[in-house]
Every structure is written in C-alpha cells, then in structure tokens.
Amino acid sequence: MSLKKVSSGEIIEFKGNKKGIIINIKKVAPFDVVKDSIINRLEEYVGFFNGAKICEINCDYLSDIQIIMIKEELTSKFDIEFTEDEEKKQLGLFDTKYVESLRSGENIVYDGDIVVMKDMNPGSQLTSIRDIVIMGNISAGARAIAAGNITVMGKIEGFVHAGANGNDRAYIVGNCLCPKVLQIADNIAEAPDDDESNQEIKEISPEIAFVSEGRIVIESYLPKNIKKKEIYRG
Secondary structure, three states, rough: OOOOOOOOOHHEEEEOOOOOEEEEEEOOOHHHHHHHHHHHHHHHHHHOOOEEEEEEEEEEOOOOOHHHHHHHHHHHHHHOOOOOOOOHHOOOOOEEEOOOOOOOOOOOEEEEEEEOOEEEEEEEEEEEEEEEEEEOOEEEEEEEOOOOOEEEEEEEEEEEEOOOOOOOOEEEEEEEEEEEEEOOOOOOOEEOOOOOHHHHHHOOOOEEEEEEOEEEEEEEEEEHHHHEEEEEOO
C-alpha cells in the first residue's frame, strides 16, 4: 500500500493581517514535514518574505516546544521576524523541572520553567517555553534556549537565546557574560573580545543583557563599576 504524497500547499497556508503574516497548519503531518513545508514556501518566495514580520503559527497538534524549534530554524535561515501578540498571552500555571546535573550531549525540552542545579557541560542543551535558571556555569559548547528569560548564577560561555518566541523584552543575566553567541528575540550578536584588564572586573561583576533601540546592550549591576557595552546586530 502506497501513501499519497501531500504537497506543501495542502499542509500550510500563509495569510496576512495588519500585524503581519499568519502561518496556518491545515493538515496533520510529521513535524519535519511541516517544518520543511514552511521552509520550502519561504525559499520559493524569498524576495517577497524578505524582512517580513510573522505574528503567529497556528497549529492544533504541534507542541509549544516544536513551534519554538520551527521559529529558531526559520530565523536562522531567513531575514524574517517573529512578533509576539500580547493579546494572546495566557496566564496559567506551569510546572518547574529541576535538573540535578546535565551531562555532555544531554538535550532537555520542557513546557515550563527549567532550573539546573549545577553547570551546563559542553554539548548539553536546554529548551523551555518559559524561563531557564542555571545555578552554575554555561560552558562553551552548551546551548540554552528560552521563550522567557535566562538567569545564570555563574559564567556564560556557551550559546544563549532568550525571548525565542519573539519577545524582545526578555533578558539574560549572568555573573560574567562572555558567550560565543548571545541572542534576544531576533537580535543576534557575538560578545566582543575583552582585554585582560577588563577580564578581572567581568569575573566578579554580575551583568544583564537586554534589547534597547534594536541592539543588544550589556550593563553591569555594580554601581562602582557601571559600564555599558553595545553589541550591534550582524
């Protein structure tokens, strides 16, 4: 028995309103098929969608984590922006997942807050539709992706992405921000190289990263060492 191949047009449709573009998933299909259908449609009309704002992905059967994963891949491949519809935010109760330790190569996705009690080792990854808290360090080669905020009690050296659902009001806090890549919503930046004299200050200085006027800004929490760095997109 052979299965009929379903075209991209049968699975998805693009509609527009005053807030942006809405992607509707019309038929049930495997996650990879849905993701590839959206990518193929965007590639087919890449000139039209260049710089587009997508306000919603409607699907009855994909999880919030899967939607975030689709958004992650689309924003990495195309010049598009996901905007968050404040009217559709729902206040609800979410469980918190406590992780005692995170081994290299371990990948955790969760529909709630995640708290890691120790370091994130190289090769480990977290994905949350809420907030992520790390009680230790995020090592180089580790990845933390959250729709909400990311708070790290130690040093950040890996990849961190807050506001992964398009929320540019999300923030990243760490005792020392020196990640390979830092991203908030669709704002992506690499931390600048610091000289040795600044490194000693960074090691004892809690910092916060947020978006201001379309660029990522890092500020120190310590009044006597107030400093501001601007990391521009691109």
